[in-house]
Amino acid sequence: MQTAHVQALEAKHATLDQRIHAESSRPMPDAALLADLKKQKLRLKEEISAAH
Structure with a gap:
């Protein structure tokens, strides 16, 4: 169960990383959103x- 939770958190972390990269790549990134x-x-x- 713990492993599934950590994997879910890591997936969310990767998604946020992609969103940050996408927003940073825009011509006028939203500083508050970033x-x-x-x-x-x-x-x-x-x-x-903490989970590890």
């Missing part, structure tokens, strides 16, 4: 580290 996505990604990373 900041929010990065905070979400950091929270997930901390949760993944």
Whole structure:
């Protein structure tokens, strides 16, 4: 069960990484959105580290 949870968190982390990259690549990236996505990604990373 724990492994499935960690895998789900890692999948969400990868999705956020893709969204951050896509937003950063836009001609006029939304700074507030980028900041929010990065905070979400950091929270997930901390949760993944805690689960290991």
